[in-house]
Amino acid sequence: MTPALPAETREPSLAIDLSGIVKHYRMGEEDIPALRGVDLEVPVGTFLAVRGPSGSGKSTLLNICGLIDAADRGRYLLAGENVAGLDEEARTMIRRRAIGFVFQSYNLVPVMSVRDNIEYPLLLLGQSVDERRARVDEILGQVGLSGMADRRPDQLSGGQRQRVAIARALVKSPTLVIADEPTANLDTTTASQVIDLMRALGHRHNATFLIATHDDRMTAHCDAVHSITDGVLQ
Amino acid sequence: MNVQFAALRLAWRNILRNRRRSLVTILIATVGCLSILVASGFALYTYDMVRESSAGEFGHITVAGKDYFTRDEETPLQYGISDHRELTAALLKEASVKRILPRVSLSGLVSNGDKSVIFLGIGADVPGEAEVRGDILKLEAGSLTGKPGDPPAVLLGVDLAKSLNAKPGTGLTLLATTTSGGINAVDVMVAGIVSTGWREVDKRLVYTDVGTAQHLLVSDRVSTLSVYLDSTDATPAALERLAMADPAHAYQPWWVQAFFYHSVRGLYDRVFGLLGLIIGMLVFFSVVNTLAMAVVERTREIGTMRAMGAMPGEIVAQFLREGALIGAVGALLGTLLAAGIVLASPHTGLQMPPPPGRSVGYPLLVIATLPLYLITNTGIISLCAAAAWFASRKAAKKPIVEALAHV
Numbered sequence: 248m249t250p251a252l253p254a255e256t257r258e259p260s261l262a263i264d265l266s267g268i269v270k271h272y273r274m275g276e277e278d279i280p281a282l283r284g285v286d287l288e289v290p291v292g293t294f295l296a297v298r299g300p301s302g303s304g305k306s307t308l309l310n311i312c313g314l315i316d317a318a319d320r321g322r323y324l325l326a327g328e329n330v331a332g333l334d335e336e337a338r339t340m341i342r343r344r345a346i347g348f349v350f351q352s353y354n355l356v357p358v359m360s361v362r363d364n365i366e367y368p369l370l371l372l373g374q375s376v377d378e379r380r381a382r383v384d385e386i387l388g389q390v391g392l393s394g395m396a397d398r399r400p401d402q403l404s405g406g407q408r409q410r411v412a413i414a415r416a417l418v419k420s421p422t423l424v425i426a427d428e429p430t431a432n433l434d435t436t437t438a439s440q441v442i443d444l445m446r447a448l449g450h451r452h453n454a455t456f457l458i459a460t461h462d463d464r465m466t467a468h469c470d471a472v473h474s475i476t477d478g479v480l481q
Numbered sequence: 482m483n484v485q486f487a488a489l490r491l492a493w494r495n496i497l498r499n500r501r502r503s504l505v506t507i508l509i510a511t512v513g514c515l516s517i518l519v520a521s522g523f524a525l526y527t528y529d530m531v532r533e534s535s536a537g538e539f540g541h542i543t544v545a546g547k548d549y550f551t552r553d554e555e556t557p558l559q560y561g562i563s564d565h566r567e568l569t570a571a572l573l574k575e576a577s578v579k580r581i582l583p584r585v586s587l588s589g590l591v592s593n594g595d596k597s598v599i600f601l602g603i604g605a606d607v608p609g610e611a612e613v614r615g616d617i618l619k620l621e622a623g624s625l626t627g628k629p630g631d632p633p634a635v636l637l638g639v640d641l642a643k644s645l646n647a648k649p650g651t652g653l654t655l656l657a658t659t660t661s662g663g664i665n666a667v668d669v670m671v672a673g674i675v676s677t678g679w680r681e682v683d684k685r686l687v688y689t690d691v692g693t694a695q696h697l698l699v700s701d702r703v704s705t706l707s708v709y710l711d712s713t714d715a716t717p718a719a720l721e722r723l724a725m726a727d728p729a730h731a732y733q734p735w736w737v738q739a740f741f742y743h744s745v746r747g748l749y750d751r752v753f754g755l756l757g758l759i760i761g762m763l764v765f766f767s768v769v770n771t772l773a774m775a776v777v778e779r780t781r782e783i784g785t786m787r788a789m790g791a792m793p794g795e796i797v798a799q800f801l802r803e804g805a806l807i808g809a810v811g812a813l814l815g816t817l818l819a820a821g822i823v824l825a826s827p828h829t830g831l832q833m834p835p836p837p838g839r840s841v842g843y844p845l846l847v848i849a850t851l852p853l854y855l856i857t858n859t860g861i862i863s864l865c866a867a868a869a870w871f872a873s874r875k876a877a878k879k880p881i882v883e884a885l886a887h888v
Contacts, residue, residue, distance in 0.1 A: 315788050315881040336792070343790025354785040358494035363487070370484055371790045
């Protein structure tokens with residue numbers, strides 16, 4: 248079910264507009280604050296890095312922005328749509344059409360071919376066979392894997408797998424791509440290639456990238472870099 | 482490639498991830514399906530055999546005097562049919578009626594001069610009886626009818642013949658109470674020795690022709706008319722038509738008297754029902770076990786799919802397809818093996834031991850019916866799909882962040 252979202256648009260040019268985001272986790276009896284009133288505005292098409300030590304809250308921030316977790320308090324406008332307080336079903340439908348994910352460990356489905364992995368988000372969107380084929384062929388060309396459509400993930404190198412993951416994230420032309428340490432498992436050369444590819448495709452698809460990273464090579468390519476410490480965004 | 486085919490192909494690939502584990506699960510589904518089909522096929526054959534045997538023994542419909550089935554006769558043939566020839570002619574007009582056999586029930590003493598033994602007799606069209614009863618009236622020695630010019634002929638049950646030391650050609654005397662309460666006797670000659678397979682019956686059984694029985698009882702009535710139809714399945718409809726057309730007589734279908742049929746059916750329904758339940762549980766828990774392991778192994782993958790926008794129901798549906806595919810492959814293999822057993826069973830010569838009270842066994846045959854195969858296959862597939870739902874329902878709703886962090 249596609250939720251009917253109010254057109255609460257304060258700044259249409261913002262992909263992400265967070266205000267006063269608070270998130271706590273309970274560990275037994277203890278209440279641990281993960282985000283303490285985060286405010287963040289990210290214009291559409293921005294390549295934004297969030298860096299911070301382990302446990303600083305950057306993954307929590309990405310999870311909330313990616314709608315795989317919900318804030319306890321605060322306002323979240325995704326491309327002008329108020330997505331705070333939505334139920335799981337509504338968040339799922341937004342993720343389905345508007346958010347792509349790139350994971351540190353690629354998270355490709357091992358029994359699916361490269362083509363099937365990239366096609367999966369389009370299947371969820373109910374696109375026709377011809378639409379899916381055209382979109383997958385196009386993005387395979389953009390990530391330089393045209394000849395590898397029928398290979399399985401275990402027949403690819405780490406860099407090639409991350410290219411497949413990037414293609415899978417971008418194939419539906421999402422508003423937002425959440426990338427969690429996308430170069431952490433890659434060697435220097437491959438990491439540079441992946442960063443360049445993400446930037447190029449981000450511009451081409453007008454997608455906003457929100458990247459959690461420790462990698463200075465990555466931050467050097469970003470439009471903006473924010474640091475987060477103890478749940479407070481700098 | 483359409484969405485359904487893509488989903489099925491993915492399900493098949495997921496099944497092949499751990500081939501050994503999936504193979505064992507498919508084999509369990511195969512053996513489960515095979516066991517149910519073979520056991521049920523044997524039970525259905527037994528039901529059919531006992532049903533036809535019962536219908537052959539009593540007739541598909543028994544016609545008698547109005548009170549014959551509800552009251553005990555104080556004298557022989559008290560509630561018998563006096564106009565049986567006219568009634569037979571009327572009954573034969575019913576399209577599904579194939580044959581009508583008159584029967585006279587009698588009892589008394591049979592004597593060889595040295596020894597007298599109680600008998601339970603039937604006056605009937607003996608060749609006709611042998612034809613409709615088939616294996617349950619088996620001629621062991623002699624012939625079914627006497628020779629012209631000889632005294633009236635009788636057939637003796639095999640154990641009664643032993644008791645009287647009688648053989649074909651032996652002269653005997655039948656004594657019975659007449660319809661008026663007197664005693665009458667008839668000299669008869671043994672034409673043949675028969676076996677019904679029931680020891681208690683064979684100890685007392687005397688068959689003679691209708692005329693001799695009527696002569697002994699001093700009556701022109703018959704006890705019942707046994708109506709044989711084209712098929713046993715035609716009984717309910719024919720019974721309704723005949724009974725409505727003739728309110729002067731009582732009509733009773735074969736199943737009212739077929740106590741053995743009901744007891745066999747009751748016993749087998751319980752035994753094979755319990756067997757089916759146990760097999761179903763084994764298949765269910767085997768598939769639950771297999772898919773529960775698969776769910777744990779694929780938790781992060783489930784989280785990834787959920788992050789990309791898959792609903793929990795779509796994740797469960799994927800596992801349902803895997804469970805149903807396991808069930809379908811198992812059911813297909815089980816069906817093929819069961820069909821092989823069905824085809825081979827008439828050639829094995831295997832015999833079941835005699836049931837309680839009987840002296841002869843019966844062939845171990847397995848039959849196949851379309852409803853049985855459809856129900857069993859659907860049941861196995863549904864069971865496996867239900868097991869998949871059971872195994873995956875919680876994981877599909879697990880928080881995505883937790884699922885993605887699963888190691």
